[in-house]
Amino acid sequence: PVPPGPTSAIPPRGVPVSAATLTSSPRASPLVRHHAATRLHGGGGGPRVSAGGRRAARGSGTGGSGVPGTGRWYRRERALALRSSSSALYNNLAVLCPPARPPRAFGAVHGTTLSLLGPEGPPRQLPARGGGSALSTPLLTQAAWCELPARVLLVLTSQRGVQMYDADGSTLVFWHALDVPEHPAAHSVFARGISVAREHFICVGTSSGAVLVFDIPPKGTNVTLSEVLEQHRDPVTDIAAEQGQALEGAGDLVTADDSGTLCLWSTGEEFTLLGKIPGSGCTCSSVTLWNGIVAAGYGNGQIRLWEAGTGQLRAQVSAHARWIYALDLAPLTGKLLSGAEDSFVHVWKLSRDPDTDDVEIQHCHAECVTDTQVCGARFCDPAGDTFAVTGYDLSEILCY
């Protein structure tokens, strides 16, 4: 069933700022320049460099406050061995972390299998489903644990379709096959992008741009395809649900694609498109949604923060020197984790100024994973005090 819904984006309140204007034209209004190195401040509400500076914006140009230095927030802890190395795929690290307990399981895709690491027992591998014909084993594109109120499902996406297992990967609950042509066409077919929505849907993206919405029963295998959302014209890369408080009029689901286009949806028995943020040709490989702020990671190494309600660009960070492969968000604190091909993992802090309603992003911590192109990075607890990372050709998950 094709969803009804508006196809035009809601025009933003302010002047829309396109990527072109951002990088080229000089600004008319005076700016305050701060030089804030990674600062040391306690968890939660510490002093903010921005507050003082911004209020003195018009002309006074005070220097930066905060302690310059390499305030280290995290230290490297242990490395967990996987049975096989991780593939270079977007968002290639799945973590199952029940609240207030250490992470229960990790997973990373290696070609045609998912490498699983549980709390006890040896590491295992879960293969992609062939789809029944005599064709070769398909490649997996992504895996993620979907936490619903009544159950947790492990979802795998591949060149052939979508596999849903129970949390430890022992029982196949549901299989959805994609329409794969007889002979390979110029455009590849695959599923990619996994997220829970509104506590009883699982959304999966596809290479055609369609987003499949599956209705998940609290138990049993009676999963049904409830809707197919067709707004993207390029392969879907990532999907994220609102992890905090959705703002009024803002969506609670965001989908991203290869062209950098972001779609904002309101979920329910029928999904409605609320707005579309057009891409500028730069792939958005990873996306998160928190308190009405969309954080998106791009192929040119930038992180952009968008207002979910209006589609307005609120922040632009030249975060990485290479393609960003993973973003993750810690909902209790608004910490944002980014990992990219440049071997770096950065931790940022998102916040919103209650007076001015300005969105803030500060750099907290940088970690270099030597000689590794990071392809997966996830927080291991909802406050973001710990995180895990993996990279291409790495047979380990590094924990910080």
Add this chain to the structure above:
Amino acid sequence: MSARALPLLFLNLGGEMLYILDQRLRAQSIPGDKARKDEWTDVDRKRVMNDIISTMFNRKFLEELFKPQELYSKKALRTVYDRLAHASIMRLNQASMDKLYDLMTMAFKYQVLLCPRPRDILLVTFNHLDAIKDFIYESPGILNQVDETFRQLIETYNCLSDGEFQLIRQTLLIFFQDMHIRVSIFLKDKVQNSNGRFALPTSGPVPWGTEVPGLIRIFNQKGMEVKRTEFTTGGNYITPQREGSFELYGDRVLKLGTNMYSVSRPVETHMAGSSKNLASRAKENTVPNPFAKEELNFLARLLGGLDIQKPAGGETGFRLNLFTTDEEEEHAAQTRPEDLSYKVINIEATQEPGRRAELSRILGELEVAEPRPGGAGKGEDLLALMDGL
């Protein structure tokens, strides 16, 4: 996953193969008037390069190659290069062929990994083709074939989006996953660590279109920039000077894909130590795509069916050794770890009727040079051809 990765894989690996062969042939060549009957001369070298390049850029072969299709396994692709390397008067023993393939694949893996943007894989390919044109500049016929391929690459790939190129790159990286063979030239240049992993620099120019990391810009509700802050990372990046050219002729700017071998630098690989990664090597796809094998055999067969001048007197041709001595080559053959051997794949009949009909039709159009053993069925013909390698 990407159905457009195979031409890039084939052409770049082929390019690396030519660099290595050229270097070895030069290293082993003797001036024409002093050479014995079984020694290499410059004339022989040029002839080998011409033969191989002309086979590699055969129109019918490339037509098949450019059709959208999945990538094959390393073992299956190796067969094609085996035939390509034997497209002339040159012969390689199993050990030398193994070493050649190892070097080719590690070199291209390095190039794919270090490409600043996924699109730059195309520049790497163009670098290889530019060098190939240099090898055969004296032969206008072959030069034409290469230029044709160049144009086809431009036509097929220049319009692809960055996302599609990244998919191609990810597909190629899956192909190269878990390969950590140490190459002496890489080790010496500190490009590869002693554990076989490549060194990834965190300094230098950022890719074209990327900004140097460090700047945070905040905008208000109206879209006006209200604040800028900077942060520091451990990296040391600079802005790039210019973008490489994607035209038929031009400065590619990127050095990846250019010839890094010269006569004075011997090329060696180290087998020991790479087996440390045995535990992390997942088993190769145990159910290979039968269609892929038949398609590939068709490619291999195409190469085998081309008219190749055999040396006079029915000799087996000149042997090229990729090692410094025959004893070394012998030793390498005996000590190669089991998991790294490239076993020739077995051919199985496929049930799909449509495809066999198409292949049979094309095969019928080709001129087959070698004699068919006793009028046996098609499958057995291929088997015999493979055994004869």
